[in-house]
Amino acid sequence: MPPHPAKTAGFTLVELLVVIAIIGVLISVMLPAVAATRGSARQMHCASNLKQLGLAMHSFQSGRGHFPPGYQSASTVDPPPATRDAVTWDAPPGWGWGAYLLPHIEADYLSDTIRYDQPIWDAAHTEIIRQTIATFLCPAATGDAQPFLASDAAGNPLTLDGGPVEMGRSHYVASHGQESCWGECGASTTGVVFTNIYTSETTNVQIDGDASQVADGPFYRNSKTKVREIKDGLSRTIFLGEHASGLSDKTWVGVVPGAYTHPRFSSPENGPDAAATLVLVHAGPSGGELDITGEPIIHPINFPTYHVGQMYAEHVGGGNVCLGDGSVRFVSEYVDLMVWAEWSSMADGDSGEDLQ
Numbered sequence: 001m002p003p004h005p006a007k008t009a010g011f012t013l014v015e016l017l018v019v020i021a022i023i024g025v026l027i028s029v030m031l032p033a034v035a036a037t038r039g040s041a042r043q044m045h046c047a048s049n050l051k052q053l054g055l056a057m058h059s060f061q062s063g064r065g066h067f068p069p070g071y072q073s074a075s076t077v078d079p080p081p082a083t084r085d086a087v088t089w090d091a092p093p094g095w096g097w098g099a100y101l102l103p104h105i106e107a108d109y110l111s112d113t114i115r116y117d118q119p120i121w122d123a124a125h126t127e128i129i130r131q132t133i134a135t136f137l138c139p140a141a142t143g144d145a146q147p148f149l150a151s152d153a154a155g156n157p158l159t160l161d162g163g164p165v166e167m168g169r170s171h172y173v174a175s176h177g178q179e180s181c182w183g184e185c186g187a188s189t190t191g192v193v194f195t196n197i198y199t200s201e202t203t204n205v206q207i208d209g210d211a212s213q214v215a216d217g218p219f220y221r222n223s224k225t226k227v228r229e230i231k232d233g234l235s236r237t238i239f240l241g242e243h244a245s246g247l248s249d250k251t252w253v254g255v256v257p258g259a260y261t262h263p264r265f266s267s268p269e270n271g272p273d274a275a276a277t278l279v280l281v282h283a284g285p286s287g288g289e290l291d292i293t294g295e296p297i298i299h300p301i302n303f304p305t306y307h308v309g310q311m312y313a314e315h316v317g318g319g320n321v322c323l324g325d326g327s328v329r330f331v332s333e334y335v336d337l338m339v340w341a342e343w344s345s346m347a348d349g350d351s352g353e354d355l356q
Contacts, residue, residue, distance in 0.1 A: 236324075332356060
């Protein structure tokens with residue numbers, strides 16, 4: 001009898017299909033884990049950026065005796081600058097907190113060429129203010145990372161001294177506190193502020209262009225906040241947070257008179273807001289800011305009002321904030337509203353509850 005031919009090893013069609021199915025199942029199981037790992041890495045990178053900015057805040061404070069201004073504006077000088085906004089009283093030079101931190105985040109190559117006593121939109125600053133600085137960008141933000149043109153109330157490009165103003169982007173903003181002082185902090189002589197977040201008690205304050213009469217957070221127009229003024233303590237006061245460009249444009253540069261920040265999508269309480277929101281946000285409640293039921297609005301990270309003047313992150317479940325001591329916390333988007341409001345004020349006498 002002739003010998004049987006040797007059998008060759010191989011897969012049957014059924015076996016091949018089973019292997020392919022198993023590989024598909026493994027991939028489907030692994031993909032969420034890979035996505036979660038990448039998301040965690042982006043969140044940590046973002047936290048690292050905020051940590052650098054928080055340390056830069058303290059470096060600035062050590063040299064000057066106060067933290068940088070929310071933004072600098074010759075709003076109350078007499079006679080007023082020709083480019084002062086008639087409503088908000090925003091005026092040159094306009095440089096914001098981010099621009100003042102440049103020497104402290106290894107961006108001396110930019111700060112050394114800036115004339116901080118001259119307007120942002122001065123022709124000598126055109127290329128400087130367009131720069132993209134990695135420390136101001138969160139890798140989780142899906143919106144633009146490129147420079148953007150300042151726009152007017154109608155959303156058209158704003159022109160100053162005959163030309164447009166294009167500014168580098170930031171995904172981080174500074175806290176104005178509970179109260180906002182944007183469009184109402186100019187020609188208006190008085191304003192309404194909430195004096196008690198638990199009873200919704202309000203009071204009238206004299207403004208006359210002085211944002212410090214309204215702001216209860218560490219950063220506002222022409223602020224020079226000292227450590228001793230933060231009565232609630234540095235470790236219990238929010239300084240910085242996130243605002244991804246998927247919601248609206250923010251910049252490290254500063255504030256341009258006549259500019260408006262426009263939302264990129266619609267929501268019930270959202271709309272364009274004045275130029276200060278290019279660099280600042282607030283937590284609410286703010287005097288006169290009520291929801292459709294007549295209740296004062298408090299908006300923590302990702303709260304569905306989606307104001308251009310609130311914090312907004314694209315991490316899963318919340319976003320990062322930098323406290324006054326330079327530490328960084330990841331805060332849930334379901335944080336208790338009153339706790340968020342307490343930690344946003346620098347002298348609210350908070351209840352002692354933790355921010356989480």
